[in-house]
Amino acid sequence: MNDHLKAFRNYLKEQGLKNTSQREEILAFLGRSSRHLSPEEIFRELRRRDPRLGRATVFRTLRLLGDCGLATRVTFPDGKQKFETRLGGHHHDHMLCVHCGRAIEFVSPAVEEAQKRLARRYGFKVLWHRHEIFGRCRRCETAGPSPRRS
Amino acid sequence: MNDHLKAFRNYLKEQGLKNTSQREEILAFLGRSSRHLSPEEIFRELRRRDPRLGRATVFRTLRLLGDCGLATRVTFPDGKQKFETRLGGHHHDHMLCVHCGRAIEFVSPAVEEAQKRLARRYGFKVLWHRHEIFGRCRRCETAGPSPRRS
């Protein structure tokens, strides 16, 4: 049984919550995908397999997965929200290409460290963070149209 | 005449766009406020003064201001989107308190520098970025309920 699943079941038990097939399906689907998925994509796909799945359950579960640190929300350049699992429970951040939409995942100890110092200075207790860099990936940088900000 | 306004008019001219009173009102309002404002707040307030203002214009203008780097979108812990001007054209990032909603603005040369190196390594051309740290501010850290992630 994979780690995510184990951690999830654990969390549910701790919180006095119940496990359900829907919840596990959603977690598994997210884990299988290499892409970032929108709630709607997750809903449509899983709904095909189980026509009784409800949209609300998807949103509820994504929040739950967020709460226990198994899923992360990523805001794309167009403002759309998508999700991914935290691979191996490891935190990472993103560079998002405003041209092709590609997401590059990165981990930067230097950034994380600087951030930690910073927070300490402000007496701020960090729970989690999101670091999104928008721009052009190597491929798209050669030539292309203008970006869309904010 | 303030810098923001000058830059804005410049940008419009460069792009062959027209300046309008609505656009300037929105920019000015954003500039006057010390808080982060949601599109709806901006709309409701400015609408009081000019009952003919349309909601679409607010959204359109916010995108425009984003495009030219004069406004920044900030995603709050509850997922809500708000805007602020880039004070003096200067970039900054945020620590957001999941308890009281307070936003602490910071600038970290160390983080910015680390980020730059990182991007270079990936051949990624950075256009802008967003760095949001969620947690508890000094005040709220003393005691409080549990956070809401993702």
Next chain:
DNA sequence: GTTTTTATTGAGATAAAGTCTCAATTAAGA
């Protein structure tokens, strides 16, 4: 200053994203 051109505007329709309610269901412990 007047005319011409063209971007912009706003009402309202529509779409997209997310939440809520509540009766029915189901997981988990006794």
Next chain:
DNA sequence: TCTTAATTGAGACTTTATCTCAATAAAAAC
């Protein structure tokens, strides 16, 4: 197996955002 309480899903509803198109107004041309 029985009991209890969390969960589910349909669909209503809310919120957020975009679109359409006729009317308007800014800037350029004259």
